Amino acid sequence: MADTLISEKSSGVLTLTLNRPEKKNALTRAMYQALADGIDGAERDEDVRCVLIQAEGDMFTAGNDLGDFAAMSKGEAAADAARSRGNPLLIALAKARTPIVAAVNGRAVGIGTTMLLHCDLVFVSDDALLTTPFVNLALVPEAASSLLLPSRIGHVRAFAMFVLGEAVDAKKAVDWGIANASFPRAELRAKARAAAEAVAARPASAAQITKSLMRDPAALAARMELEGVHFAAQLKSSEAKEAFAAFAEKRAPDFSKVAS
Numbered sequence: 001m002a003d004t005l006i007s008e009k010s011s012g013v014l015t016l017t018l019n020r021p022e023k024k025n026a027l028t029r030a031m032y033q034a035l036a037d038g039i040d041g042a043e044r045d046e047d048v049r050c051v052l053i054q055a056e057g058d059m060f061t062a063g064n065d066l067g068d069f070a071a072m073s074k075g076e077a078a079a080d081a082a083r084s085r086g087n088p089l090l091i092a093l094a095k096a097r098t099p100i101v102a103a104v105n106g107r108a109v110g111i112g113t114t115m116l117l118h119c120d121l122v123f124v125s126d127d128a129l130l131t132t133p134f135v136n137l138a139l140v141p142e143a144a145s146s147l148l149l150p151s152r153i154g155h156v157r158a159f160a161m162f163v164l165g166e167a168v169d170a171k172k173a174v175d176w177g178i179a180n181a182s183f184p185r186a187e188l189r190a191k192a193r194a195a196a197e198a199v200a201a202r203p204a205s206a207a208q209i210t211k212s213l214m215r216d217p218a219a220l221a222a223r224m225e226l227e228g229v230h231f232a233a234q235l236k237s238s239e240a241k242e243a244f245a246a247f248a249e250k251r252a253p254d255f256s257k258v259a260s
Contacts, residue, residue: 005034012049012200013193014042021057026065027089027111036088042098049200049207051096053119054103054189060128063110066247086228090143093118094220097208099199103192104128105185113168114143116178117152120211121199123192124170125185130178133165137247138239138255140230144223152177 006017016038018025027035035053042048055061093100093115102119104112106127113130116122124130132149134141141149141162150158153176160166170182183191199207234240238258246253 004028004031005038007034007038009045009048011197012047013052013196014038014045014048014050015052015054015193015196018053018055018061021055021059023065024059024062024107025055025057025112026062028065029068032087032089036092039089039092039096039098039100043096046204048098049202049204050196051098051100052103052192052196053100053115054192055105057105059106060104060108061112062107063112066244086224087142089115090224091221093143094224095217097212099207099211101192101196101199103188104130104179105188107131110134111143113178114141114145114149117143117145117148121192121195122173122179123188123195124173124179124182125188126170126182127185128170128173128179128182130161130168130173131165132161135163136165136243138237138243138253139234140227142224142227142231144220144227146227147219147223 004018004020006015006019008015008017016035018027018031020026020028020031039051042051089111096118099121100119101121102116102123104116104122104124106125107129108116109131110133113132116130132141132145140146146162149161152158157176161168168176168178170179173179174182180195181191239255242255242258243253
């Protein structure tokens with residue numbers, strides 16, 4: 001079985017490639033841990049001056065593997081234990097000092113979009129589509145996105161993305177400041193790689209300090225913790241059970257008779 005995350009290091013850049021294209025790069029617990037390990041490891045590796053995140057296939061990521069969500073919604077012991085330890089990727093992103101560049105090919109769902117708010121340079125393919133349909137699944141935002149997204153694009157736009165599940169295409173992503181630029185898919189990786197190498201060529205300590213000055217890790221961690229409390233509660237809610245049942249049964253959910 002191929003590795004679901006490929007890690008490669010060259011020219012001062014650690015490249016982390018999501019490699020589960022047959023499942024639309026849906027993120028499993030193991031993939032979250034591998035991404036976190038890569039980002040955390042970059043902090044300790046003097047040869048790494050920038051991290052580049054990209055994906056194989058026609059989609060950046062479908063977000064969290066819904067099988068994991070469904071298991072947690074049902075209260076399965078292993079899933080509950082995993083959730084209680086927190087998402088290691090979110091923890092790594094909150095405290096990261098090494099600059100991170102993202103190359104987003106195609107759709108980015110849920111965490112696929114919210115993780116971009118922690119990246120320092122973001123490049124998208126011209127067919128990219130960013131969505132954060134948490135409320136559609138009776139869930140709430142994560143990755144401190146309830147703090148970061150409104151501050152980036154404004155309350156009304158963020159609310160529409162979170163609550164209505166409105167998609168943001170490549171042009172809007174650039175215009176709204178979620179991404180730096182969009183490129184044809186065939187050019188995306190080369191452009192993102194060039195940017196990552198340009199970052200890696202800068203003085204490492206100056207780049208890291210600059211990133212740190214632009215962020216508040218304590219505030220991010222606090223918001224992630226608060227989001228996590230609500231997220232865990234929602235996973236056990238009757239609303240979530242209806243949402244996941246509807247997904248499994250390939251029907252529209254009906255929340256009208258579900259107690260809140």
